[in-house]
Amino acid sequence: MANCIGQDEFSKVGTKRDKSTVDATTNRINGLLFEVRSLRMSGSCALNLCGIACGRLDLFYELGFGGPWDVAGGALIVEEAGGLVYDPSGKDFDITSQRVAASNHHLKDAFVKALGKSV
Numbered sequence: 001m002a003n004c005i006g007q008d009e010f011s012k013v014g015t016k017r018d019k020s021t022v023d024a025t026t027n028r029i030n031g032l033l034f035e036v037r038s039l040r041m042s043g044s045c046a047l048n049l050c051g052i053a054c055g056r057l058d059l060f061y062e063l064g065f066g067g068p069w070d071v072a073g074g075a076l077i078v079e080e081a082g083g084l085v086y087d088p089s090g091k092d093f094d095i096t097s098q099r100v101a102a103s104n105h106h107l108k109d110a111f112v113k114a115l116g117k118s119v
Helices: 019-032 045-054 072-080 108-118
Strands: 011-014 059-063 084-086 099-103
Touching: 019 108, 045 059, 045 072, 045 099, 059 108, 072 084, 072 099, 084 108, 099 108
Parallel strands: 011 059
Antiparallel strands: 059 099, 084 099
């Protein structure tokens, strides 16, 4: 993953803005900084998922999004484009869990491993 993600790929991360969530997210980001080239936070779960679908982004995860309406359309678009949508633990995606990760098939295992160190 370091060779792949460390070169030209971009990853996205999203979060709620309460103090405990921001602190936990900051700790996760610190753990991922040495695994990816760059991290970006745009604030839109659906838009980030569309970035995965069109190939603009290679990795995305978010914990604690507002609800199924924040992820349903984007998740469908990723899957229709041939990408993967899953729980950051690597398990199947559950739209009600408020946990989502997305990537292509080649990066999933490495991404789940990197997230496992920090999530």
